[in-house]
Amino acid sequence: MSAAPTDPPPEDLTPDQAAAELARLAAEIAAHDAAYHQHDAPTVSDAEYDRLKARNAALEARFPELIRADSPRHKVGAPPAAGFAEVRHRVPMLSLDNAFDGADVAEFLARIRRFLKLDPDTPVDILAEPKIDGLSVAVRYERGRMVQAATRGDGRTGEDVTANLATLEGLPERLCTDTPPEVLEVRGEVYMTRDAFLALNQRQQAEGGRSFANPRNAAAGSLRQKDPEITRARPLSAFFYAWGEVVGLAFESHHQYLETLAAYGLPTNPLARRCQGVEALLAFHAELADQRASLPYDIDGIVYKVDRVDWQKRLGEVSRAPRWAIAHKFPAEQARTVLRDITVQVGRTGVLTPVAELAPVTVGGVVVGRATLHNEDYIADKDIRVGDTVTIQRAGDVIPQVLAVVPEARPADAQPFRMPDHCPRCGSETVRESGQAARRCTGGLVCPAQAVERLKHFVGRQAFDIEGLGAKHIESFWSDGLLASPADIFRLDADRLAGREGWKETSITNLLNAIAARRTISLERFIHALGIPQVGRATARRLAESYGSLTALRAALTQAAEPDTDTGARTRAELLDIEDIGPAVADELVGFFHEPNNRALLDDLADLLTIEPWQAPEAADSPLAGLTVVFTGSLETMSRDEAKSRAEALGARTATGISKKTDLVVAGPGAGSKRKKAEDLGIEVIDEAAFLARLGEA
Ligand SMILES: NC(=O)c1ccc[n+]([C@@H]2O[C@H](COP(=O)([O-])OP(=O)(O)OC[C@H]3O[C@@H](n4cnc5c(N)ncnc54)[C@H](O)[C@@H]3O)[C@@H](O)[C@H]2O)c1
């Protein structure tokens, strides 16, 4: 694996620099592991992830004394996610070392011969199997009956997915044999075929659900469901190729084991082949690389395994991978084509992503017409221009990306690309915060790309808190044109809602009443409801407290938009004086209130609503004034949000964690470690009834 062009060679680093980079890599790789293995939602491509791992390995090779206890080299996967019962693997489930070229494969074979001290005439059978891009599972059969299934987890402890896997088609509940072994834990890979993946994504999109980046994530996300019924509805498949605990079954070679599994009725991969010598392995690798695009499922390489089981045992394992096997990955597939245009997509959070519109080209058997360009810095760094001939890469699974420009092929009139300063979806201004690569549309509340997310936030519990207007209703109202902006919520009437599926007269009346009840709203909630990035409940409260009314807030932020004037500079300084408001938050606020689309909406809302000016809590004579209060455990008579806001209304501050600054803890049933910590620190702990009594005193 090549290092990124910007990585200095390890030899050039001082030990301090190397230690700092190793620490950063450990944290970054652990975060990617969690995203990938626990949440089935990677945030970087596998190629990028592999590059980080390779960089880590290169640094560790140069500075072995700096290898960290939490080094990624020791780790397999990620621990089980919350919500699953845990299964302890009696035989650990390992990962595999990687080979990237013929030299790596030759070295793998040579190492085996050296380790086993084989003389040159002794043949070494290697079983080569496609490396299925899915997730590993262990399925335990006792006396021929399936009793348990688990994911790999961190290799020692996995997640119990017995009920989920029981629904997998083609997985026998009983092994097809009259003489089943006492215990047989078969291991293999659960995957989703490409067709099933495409169909699932289409269905998910139609239903407004989450779509998956690739079949691997779809398989993992589908298997690791808390509700087995959901798994049942997802078409999963499996191939088995390994074993864990085995009692009462003997086999001498890997291929013999696979034959036994097939005879038992377990799915095994028909493409596995026994080979000898590096040439045969590389030929098989090349053959499958050609077939790869036409296989019904994704593979990301070939796994080579020593066939003889006694040799496997002698070879054993090193930290996280066996010595007797290696994964020979396929290179990412690349092609050249012409960049016809750069379009800009707006995501649900308002982030603008430039997209390369390409002259369609086949990459590894798949026609690619678009590729991501990530963000404007990426385009500028590589100086990518419309009309250029570019190299693109498809790493099997992720969205193709533009890697580089072919400079000799640039047309004379090619112009550098500029990100639009207005949103292509709604025309609002776009801004880029200092220190961030992403540019965002500031028209949050009026931008169709963001509308649904923002509307959901707007009616949410911490904002307008409109009961009966849930996420599903928002989506369906929005797609039917009933709601385009938050102001439309207050224009809904019985006529427009009548006749909608699932809406009886009473539910319409209830919804309209709930909306009417919110026509008067506190300034603090109103600001929070606007969903301005980085402006949460606490910041909204501080703004309300500092400016008092919406009119005053708008006036200040309009002035702060002109920092070159005296008044502008002063108002900006005042804004920055408010606790928790730094330059980035100030930019967000100014950008939001500056955007004409947002201003029109605010005018609209001000007409429809009564926005109550800030009322200072009558702090002095309240028993909670000035105290920092933490709620823990469950409350019976009110929600935690309500308890917090009532405490705050009486001049208290609320916090989530216990510290020396905490004055009072309200603990309900189920309060665990926080209660203990509070008691240890000698902080007053009261129950809900006592809390209510204090509210009553106010
Ligand atoms: N994009 C990300 O953020 C991210 C994060 C973590 C991991 N990853 C990717 O996941 C992989 C690393 O994870 P890993 O530890 O599972 O290693 P791995 O996928 O490289 O190899 C080990 C796994 O291969 C699987 N496998 C498939 N077919 C097999 C066969 N025939 N025989 C044996 N094993 C077979 C098994 O599940 C085994 O656990 C890399 O490809 C990495 O790029 C990506």
Ligand SMILES: [Zn+2]
């Ligand atoms: Zn927009």
